[in-house]
Amino acid sequence: MAYLAAALALVSASAQHSGAAVERLKAFETEHGRALPAAVREWYSLAEARTILEPSDNGDHVYAVDELGGSATYYWPGDDDEWPEDLDEQEERHFDPVAMGLLPFLEENQGVYCLAVRLDGSDDPPVVLSWDGVQPDTWQPHASRFSEWVHTRVWDLPLLRGSGTLKGGLKEVTAADLEVLARRLRERPSTTTDSPSPGPAQVWRRFAGTDAGDDQRVLLLSPHTDGGTWTVYFWAASDDLLVDLVTAVRSVLTLHGDLTPAHGPDDVAERALERLNS
Structure with a gap:
C-alpha cells in the first residue's frame, strides 16, 4: 500500500484486498x-x-x-439563465463526469457537497469539491492528493465524532501563531473548502502531538467570514494526553470562551475539563 499505508495505520486496518473489487476496477x-x-x-x-x-x-x-464512474444529473434554469420560480420548469440534464475528467466518490449526507478525484493523469491526483451535488463545473480545490485526503478523513473522524474530544472557539489566529504551533506540535496535511457564498475559503489545519504523535490531535477551522471566530477541536487517547495537548495550545493561542465536550456526555473530555479548570 505505497500511497495509503499511513491511513491504514491510523485505524489499525489490514490491507486485505477484495477480488470482486479488483475485477470491478478492471471493468471500469x-x-x-x-x-x-x-x-x-x-x-x-x-x-x-x-x-x-x-x-x-x-x-x-x-x-x-x-458506483464509480456512473452518469450524473444536474438541473439547468433554461435559456435565459434565470431560475424559474416553478422547480418543475427546470431542465434536467445528464452528463458523464469521467469524460470531463472527474471521478465523484463521496456525497455529504444531506447532499450539501460532493467530492471527486480530478483525473489529470497523475498517480495520486487532487480531490475537488462541488456544492449541491455532482455538477459539470464549479469544482474547487480541496486536497492536493487523493492519498492525503484519505489520511485526513480517517484522522478527523475521532475529532468530529468520537469521545475524548473538546471543542472551543479562538480569537484571531495569525500566520505567526500557526508557525509557532507548527514548531511545538507536528503539522499534518491541511485541506481547503471555498465558501458557497461570498467569503474567504475555510482552511482545516491539523496538528499532532510532539511525543504522543497522533494520539493527540488538534483541528483548527478558519472562519468562513471575515473577522469570524475560529473553531478548534482537541482529541486525545486519554485525559492525561488531552490536558497536556490543551495546555500546549493555550500557550500559543487564546481561547474565545470555554471549552466543552464536542459530542455530548464524555467521561474522558469531562475529566480533562475538570483538571483544566481547577
Missing part, C-alpha cells in the same frame, strides 16, 4: 478506456474501503466500487 477501466489513478485503484481494491472512510450507517455516502 475497460468501460471508460482509461486507467484509474494508482492511489484510487489501491484504495478501492480494499475490502474495507468504504467502511474505513465512513463507519456510520447514517453518515456521508462514500461510493461503492460499482
